[in-house]
Amino acid sequence: MTDIIILRVPVFSTLCNAAFALRREVFVIEQKVPEEEEHDSYDLTATHFVAIAEGEVVGTLRVLFLAEHAKIGRVAVKSQWRGHGIAKQLMLAAMTHARSTGQERFYLTAQTDKIGLYEKLGFTAFGEQFQDGGMPHLAMSTYGGH
Template sequence: MAALTILPVPIASDLGLLALEIRRKVFIVGQSVPETIERDAYDAEALHLVAIDNGDVVGTLRVVFLPEHAKFGRVAVLPQARGKGIATRMMHLGMELARARGEMRFFLTAQADKTTLYEKLGFVAYGDEFEEAGMPHRAMRTY
């Protein structure tokens, strides 16, 4: 794990474009999420993180800063890099960077089978399960 680096990147940079490619592989190809849902206007303004493991970009997430909270999303790790704690490490840095901007309220919608990951980070599920992009999700927050 010592070779893992997580960096904030502009989405139009070379690393940002690799982040979009990871999202394409994980969500559009791997989970059949329509591209019209996966890509949206928030990409232009969001904080994007990439995880680089031994020189390869293997993970990404974004944080959108809204008036009511910082919304985490598009958390994706390539299949061959899963199980190493990469998503958790990206979330920790994203939360740290959000706090540095003065944000203390965090929100996300998690695929229902991924809620345990976010619970370990202090998120609590609320409301009923709902469908998003053809998969069951739960709304989660830290406040």
């Protein structure tokens, strides 16, 4: 197994730009999310994480620190690297970082076929299923609330 390195990276750094390119590859090209829905103003203030393997960015996510919780989103892993625990490693790194700032409450919206990953990390789904980017999603949190 190749070593996976998880790093927190500044927005618009070389590594963060590679993460944006990966998000475009996964969400826009592969999953057909409209390009205008993929990037938003939150990217400017989010805390971004990347997973690096064999010198390449192979995974990414972002964390928004909001008053009520840390919202984790834009979790993406390069297709050939899926199934290697990269999303889990990214999630654990992001949650550890958020806890170091005093945040214990986490929220995300998950594609319904990814619910199991997040449940293993302590998230519970709530509310009605909804469409986002043309795919079914459920809201999930670690604290039983919205």
